[in-house]
Amino acid sequence: MIPFNKPYFTGNESRYIEEAVKSGKISGNGNFTKRCQHFFEQEFGFNKCLLTTSCTDALEMAAILLDIQLGDEVIMPSYTFVSTANAFVLRGAKIIFADSKNTYPGFDEHSLERLITPRTKAIVPVHYAGVACNMDLIMDLAKKYDLFVVEDAAQAIGAYYTDRNGIQKALGSIGHLAAFSFHETKNIISGEGGMLVINDDNFVERAEIIWEKGTNREQFFRGEINKYEWVDIGSSFLPSEIVAAFLWAQLENIESIQQKRLQLWNTYNEELKDWASQNEIRLPFIPEYASNNAHMFYLVCKSLEQRSRLIEFLRENEILAVFHYVSLHSSEYYRKNNEYFQLSNSDIYTERLVRLPFFFELEINKVIDVLKKFH
Template structure:
C-alpha cells in the first residue's frame, strides 16, 4: 500500500528551466535578476514597502530582531504555540521571551491577553498567523501604538492571506506590522526548497535592512550606483539566497493563482466533508480573516483520541501529523518561563492534528480521509 504523504511539494515544470537560465547568466550568487523579479512581485502584488528574499524564514526573523535593536534585558511577547524560530531569533539577541496563550477557538495569539504581559522592558510583539489565518491585527497594532512597541508578523504560513480591518480595508498579512517574515520551505503554499522573505513596512528600517542583508555592508547601494565604494558599516550576516533559489521561487510565483485555487478547493472539501460530525472541532475563521488554504487541521478531544485518529488513517494509507509542542514547556525554556499555565496552547499541543493537503491530492482522497474521521 502506497502511503499518501502529509505533504508533497508541487513543481510547475518551469523551475529547472529558470535555474538553467540563472546558472548560465553568470550571476548566481544572489540579488540578481530572479531575486529582483520575486521581490518586485511581492511589493507590487501585496503592498509590502520593501521585500528582501532570505535563505529561510528563520533568517528573516533574525534580521527583524537585529533591526528592532533587541538587546539583553528586552522582553518580546511571543505565542507559545509556534515553531522554535519565532522565539529563538530574539533569544539570540539576548531577549527574554514572554509567552502568550492561544485563543480558545484557534491557535493564534489571544490579543485580549497581550496587554497584561506588557512591561517597561517590552520591545516587540510577534503575532504568528497560524495556518495562514490572521491574528486580530487591529487590537495588536493599537497596543503597539499605545506602548510604543514594534510588531513583527510571523507570516511563515500566511502568503496570499489577508486581514480585513475595522475600517473595512483588506490588507495582505505581512503588510500590517512594522516587519514580517515569510517561509518558502517545501511545506508551504509556494516553495523554493528552503527560503524565506523579510518584508519591511516602516520606512525607518528599509535602509538598514539592506545593509544587514548584505553582511553589514552597503553593497546594495554600491551596485545601484548610489555610493562609489562599499564597506563594513553595521552588523549583519549572509542572509540573501542564491539566484538558484530565487529562480525556483519565480516559477512558483508565476503559478500562485493556480496553486492557491486548488489548495482552497481541497480545504473546502475537507470542511464540507467533516462539518456534520461531532467527533472533532474544525478550524475557525474569524470574520476579519481570509483563508489561504495552507493547512487543514482538526482538534481531537484529547491526546488519546488524536493518537487513535492518526493510527486509523495510517492503517488506511494516509499520513496525518500533529504540530508544535508548547514552547513554554520545552526543555530549553521551561526553567526561564514565569510559571503561568497556558491552557489553550497546551490543548492544541495535545489535540491538534494536520491532515494531508498538497496540490496533487485528489478530491476522492479528501473524501476518504473525511469518512474515516467521521466514522
Template sequence: MINFNKPYLTGDETRYIEDAVASGKISGNGKYTQLCQKFFEDKYGFGKCLLTTSCTDALEMAAILINIQPGDEVIIPSYTFVSTANAFVLRGANIIFADSNSENPNLDAGTLESLITSKTKAIVPVHYAGIACDMDLIMDIANRHNLFVIEDAAQAVDSYYIGRDGVKKALGSIGHLAAFSFHETKNIISGEGGMLAVNDMKFAERAEIIWEKGTNRSAFFRGEIDKYGWVDIGSSFLPSEVIAAFLWAQIEHLDKIQNKRKQIWNQYFDGLKKVALEGNFKLPQIPDYAVNNAHMFYLVFESAEKRTECISKLRNKGIHAVFHYLSLHKSPFYAAKHTGGNLFWSDNYSENLLRLPLYYELNEKDVSFILKAMLNAEN
C-alpha cells in the same frame, strides 16, 4: 501511500535555474531576486522586500533591526515554531509567552496588555495556518505602548486581514516588519527560503545593509557610492539566484496553486461538517476579519487519546496525518525561564490538533479516500 506533504513543481523551475546559471550571476540579488521582490511589493503593498535563505533568517534580521538588547522582552505565542523565539533569544531577549485563544491557535490578543512591562520591546503575532490574528487590536496595543510589531507570516502568503474599516490588507503588510517562509511545506516554495517585508521605511536602508553581511554593497552596485565597506552588523542572509529562480517559477503559478489548495480545503471542510457536529473533533474556525489561504487543514480533537487513535487508523489506510507544535513554554530549553504559569489553550492545541494532508497534487479521489478513512475512524 498518501504522504502528508509533497512539494509541487510547476515545470519551469529548472528552466529558470538554467537561465540564472547561464547569466553568470548566481550569488544573489540578480534578475530573479529582483523579480520576486518586486512582485511581492506590487501585489501585496509591502514597503520593501528582501529575499532570505529562510523565514528564520528574516526573523533574525527583524530582531537586529529593532535593536534587541539583552534583557529586552518580546511577546510571542507559545504555540509556534522554535524559530519565532530563537531569533530574539539569539540577541539576548527574554521571551514572554502568550496563550492561544479558544477559537484557533493564534495568540489571544486580549491578553497582551497583561504581559507588557517596561522591558517589552516587541509583539510577534504568528498567523497560524495563514489565518489572521486580530491585527487592529494588536496594533492599537503596540501603538499605545510604543512597541514594534513583527508579523510571523511564515504560513500566510496570499492571505489577508479585513480591518475594522472594512479594508482588506495582506498579512505581512500591517506590522512594522514581517517574515515569510518558502519552505517546501508552504503554499509556494523554493526548498528553503524566506523573505523579510519592511513596512516601516525607516528600517529599509539598514535592512539592506544587514542583508548584505553588514556592508553597503547594494548601494555600490546601484552606483550610489564609489566603494563599499563594512558599516554595520549583518550576516549572509541573501539567498542565491538559484533559490530565487526556483521561487519565481512558483510565483508565476501562484493563482493556480491557491485555487487548487482552496478546492481541497473546501472538500475537507464540507466532507467533515456533519461528523464534526457529532464526533470527537472541531473543524477550523476562521474569524470574520480573516480570509483563508488554504495553507493547512487541521482538526482539534477532544483529547490526545482520540487524536492518537485517529492518526493510527489513518496510517493503517496508508494516510500520513501529523500533529504540530509543542508548547514552547514547556520546552526543555525554556521551561525553567517561563514565569507566566499555565497556558491552557496552547497546551490544548499541542495535545489535540491534527493536520491532514494538503498539497497541490492531491486529487478529488485522494481527498474522498481520506474523508472516507476519517469517517470510518470516527465510527
C-alpha cells in the same frame, strides 16, 4: 502511502534554474531575486522586500533591526514554531508567551496588554494556518506603548486582514516588519527560503546592509557611493539565484495554486462536517476579519487519546497525518531556566491538534473516505 506533504512543481522551475546558471550569476541578489521582490511589492503592497534563505533568517534580521538587547521582552504566542522565539533569544531577549484563543490557535489579543511591561520592546503575532490575528488590536497596543510589531507570516502568503474600516490588507503589510517562509510545506515554495518585509521606511537602509553581510554594497551597486565597506553587523542572509529562480516559477502560478488549495480546503471542510460533529472533533475556525489562504487543514480532537488513535488509524490505512507544535512554554529548553506555568488553550492545541495531508496533487477523496470510517 499518502504523504503529509508533496512539493508541487509548476513545470518551469528547471528551465529558470538553467537560465540562472547560464547567466553566469548564481550568487544572491541577481535578476530572479529582483523579480521576486518586485512581484511581492506590487502584488501585496509590501513596502520593501528582501528574499532570505529562510523565514528564520528573516526573523533574525528583524531582531537585529529592532536592536533587541539583553533583557528586552518580546511577546509572542507559545503555540508556534521555535524559530519565532529563537530569533529574539539569540539577541538576548526574554520571551513572554501569550495563550492561544479557545476558537483557534492564533494568540489571544485581549490577553496582551497585561503582559506589557516597561521592558517590552516588540509584539510578534503569528498568523497560524494563514489566519490573521486581530491586527487592529495589536497595532493599537503598539502605538499606545511605543512597541514594534513583527508579523510572523510564515504560513500566510496570499492571506488578508479586513480592518475596522473595512479595508482589506495583505498579511505582512501591517506590522513594522514581517517574515514569510517558502519552505517546501508552504503554499508557494523554493525548497528552503524566506523573505523579510520592511514596512517602516526607517528600517530600509539598515535592512539592506544587514542583508549584505553588514556592508553597504547595495548602495555601491546603485551608484550612491564610490566604494563599499563593513559598516554594521550582518550575515549572509540572501539566497542564491537558483533558489530565487525556482521561486519565480511558483509565483508565475500563484493564482492557480491558491485556487486549487482553496478547493481542497473547502472539500475537506464540507465533507467532514457531520463526521467531525459526531466524533466531537473541531474543524478550523476562520474569524470574520480574516481570509482563508488554504495553507493547511487541521482537526482539534477531543482528547490526546483520540488524536493518537486517529493518527494511528490513518497510518494503518497508509495516510500520514501529523500533530503540530509542542507549546514553547512547556518545552525542555524553556523550562531549564523558567518556572512552568499553564496556558490552557495553547496546551489543548499541543495535545489535540492534528494536520491532515494537504498538497496540490492530493487525492483528497481517499483521505476523506478513510476518515469517515474512524469512530
